[in-house]
Amino acid sequence: MSSAPDNAGPMKYAYYPGCSLHSTAKEYDASTRAVSEALGVELLEIPDWNCCGASSAHGEGHLLSTGLPGRNILLAEQMGLDIAVPCAACYNRLAVANAEMRSDPGLAEKVSGVVGLQFQGTSDVRPLVDIIVNDVGLEAIGARVRRPLEGLKVACYYGCLLVRPPRVLGFDDADEPMTMDNLVTALGGEPVTWPHKTECCGASFSLTRVDVVQKMTGDVLRMARDCGANCVVCACPLCMTNLDMRQGGIESLTGEKIGLPIFYFTELLALAMGLDMVKSCWKMHFVSPEPLLRETAAV
Amino acid sequence: MLRRAGEGGHQTSPALPQGKETVLKTKDDSESRSPVSIGGVTPDSRLRDLVERLSGQKVADCYQCGECTAGCPVAFAMDLMPNQVTRLVQLGLAEEVLACRTIWLCAGCQTCVARCPQLVEPSAIMDALRQIAAERGIKAPEGEIEAFHKAFLNSVERSGRVHEMGMIAELKLKTRKFVKDVPVGLGLFTKGKLSPLPKPVKDRAAVKKIFKELRKHEETADE
Numbered sequence: 363m364s365s366a367p368d369n370a371g372p373m374k375y376a377y378y379p380g381c382s383l384h385s386t387a388k389e390y391d392a393s394t395r396a397v398s399e400a401l402g403v404e405l406l407e408i409p410d411w412n413c414c415g416a417s418s419a420h421g422e423g424h425l426l427s428t429g430l431p432g433r434n435i436l437l438a439e440q441m442g443l444d445i446a447v448p449c450a451a452c453y454n455r456l457a458v459a460n461a462e463m464r465s466d467p468g469l470a471e472k473v474s475g476v477v478g479l480q481f482q483g484t485s486d487v488r489p490l491v492d493i494i495v496n497d498v499g500l501e502a503i504g505a506r507v508r509r510p511l512e513g514l515k516v517a518c519y520y521g522c523l524l525v526r527p528p529r530v531l532g533f534d535d536a537d538e539p540m541t542m543d544n545l546v547t548a549l550g551g552e553p554v555t556w557p558h559k560t561e562c563c564g565a566s567f568s569l570t571r572v573d574v575v576q577k578m579t580g581d582v583l584r585m586a587r588d589c590g591a592n593c594v595v596c597a598c599p600l601c602m603t604n605l606d607m608r609q610g611g612i613e614s615l616t617g618e619k620i621g622l623p624i625f626y627f628t629e630l631l632a633l634a635m636g637l638d639m640v641k642s643c644w645k646m647h648f649v650s651p652e653p654l655l656r657e658t659a660a661v
Numbered sequence: 662m663l664r665r666a667g668e669g670g671h672q673t674s675p676a677l678p679q680g681k682e683t684v685l686k687t688k689d690d691s692e693s694r695s696p697v698s699i700g701g702v703t704p705d706s707r708l709r710d711l712v713e714r715l716s717g718q719k720v721a722d723c724y725q726c727g728e729c730t731a732g733c734p735v736a737f738a739m740d741l742m743p744n745q746v747t748r749l750v751q752l753g754l755a756e757e758v759l760a761c762r763t764i765w766l767c768a769g770c771q772t773c774v775a776r777c778p779q780l781v782e783p784s785a786i787m788d789a790l791r792q793i794a795a796e797r798g799i800k801a802p803e804g805e806i807e808a809f810h811k812a813f814l815n816s817v818e819r820s821g822r823v824h825e826m827g828m829i830a831e832l833k834l835k836t837r838k839f840v841k842d843v844p845v846g847l848g849l850f851t852k853g854k855l856s857p858l859p860k861p862v863k864d865r866a867a868v869k870k871i872f873k874e875l876r877k878h879e880e881t882a883d884e
Contacts, residue, residue: 381823381825384822384856385823385854385855385856386849386854386855387854388853388854410862410863412817412822412862412868413821413822413823415814415817417769418809418814419814419817420769420788421788421791421792421810422792422810422876423715423792423875423876424715425875426871426872426875426876428875429871429875430817432871433871472875473875476870476871476875522770526772526774527774527775527782528775536775537775560772561734562735562768562772564735564768565768567768567806569809569829570803570805570806570808570809570832571738571766571803571805571806572841574735574766577737577738578734578735607845607848611845646852648848
């Protein structure tokens with residue numbers, strides 16, 4: 363599936379929001395739906411989807427960590443559509459399970475038997491950022507920009523699970539991905555060059571080893587700031603939680619000011635496209651983006 | 662089981678010369694291997710096979726270049742470096758490797774997987790070791806992380822999706838750390854990001870069946 367809406371049918375995908383987009387990342391879900399609709403991308407939520415197992419199921423064995431995302435893939439195959447996944451962690455689990463079931467008929471058979479649907483391998487699993495940038499296209503997006511993001515110096519943060527393992531995922535380079543950088547440029551912002559694009563934020567240790575997360579996330583935030591960014595953009599609710607929610611704790615730990623608002627890429631799209639809904643997103647952030655947006659007149 | 666060692670993309674590693682192999686193995690049949698004690702330590706000669714079976718990784722392919730450790734973003738908090746974990750599995754030093762913090766501190770970020778020149782996936786080895794440790798009743802030195810994984814999966818098994826508030830409540834009951842993170846918890850709640858009530862899937866039986874039939878399906882015990 364590909365290309366712009368004017369020379370193909372409507373772009374239609376099975377939408378897998380995942381648990382976070384119904385709770386800690388509600389603003390990601392809302393901006394995803396608004397931006398997709400505005401760009402002619404139709405997202406049909408997979409009926410009765412379940413949790414993908416995220417960072418916990420793979421410690422309980424390979425079968426469980428394939429079966430949980432597997433059911434969602436089988437449900438999407440019934441819809442005859444490729445799967446659009448905004449959360450990087452969900453995307454990773456679904457894409458890995460899909461690749462493994464495609465290459466191992468025995469595994470596919472086992473999951474099919476338990477779920478009660480036959481795996482066909484007909485649906486691709488794709489990250490939403492890939493669909494927006496490569497299916498809609500930067501040219502079509504550029505044509506929709508009403509308020510260019512002038513003054514925003516953006517550190518594009520991809521994290522781990524969007525690009526690794528490259529042998530299975532590979533929609534962008536695993537060390538120097540550019541998808542979001544190109545998007546920021548198309549929206550009139552300035553992506554900064556920085557080395558921590560794919561460093562890990564500590565992800566699921568957010569609730570347990572806060573000290574470990576503060577070190578890892580702190581390193582990412584400080585590097586972004588030191589490379590001249592005045593904000594960070596990401597495509598993952600776990601990254602957002604650590605970079606945004608934990609930023610205050612990191613600042614009080616070291617006594618330094620970081621003050622970097624964190625955006626979902628869909629929020630930057632909504633902002634640049636002049637979609638009013640985006641204003642309702644800001645109150646969901648721990649580090650308010652509003653002072654920066656006022657300062658840069660991007661509001 | 663998907664990727665058994667020796668199948669799929671991996672070549673079986675060349676057999677060691679007979680003389681060397683018999684240093685640790687008395688016979689091919691694992692049942693009748695007699696333990697060999699080296700400096701007071703008794704290697705578990707079946708650990709490597711077990712890890713290979715559970716992880717699908719050819720543990721023997723690791724030649725200890727240390728690339729995994731050099732790139733590991735959590736190495737600063739680990740007690741064993743990732744390459745040391747693989748080395749201990751190669752040597753069959755089960756007691757040491759199953760009790761370490763490292764297997765619980767692996768964030769699963771896949772940096773090591775992307776960089777290993779031998780196409781070994783150290784994070785899959787860590788996953789397998791956590792399973793074996795849990796199965797053998799070895800107390801996790803990172804109790805909170807273990808409790809988090811349990812609370813997370815219990816939440817999914819109960820309702821098909823993660824209900825954050827229920828999961829956090831279970832985690833706090835298990836770890837007895839009630840005041841930890843109260844400010845950020847309140848922040849999440851006032852921003853409407855935590856729902857008091859779960860929103861379960863309709864077909865809860867389908868998810869329960871996945872847990873019942875696919876969890877622990879892979880034998881972690883010695884065969």
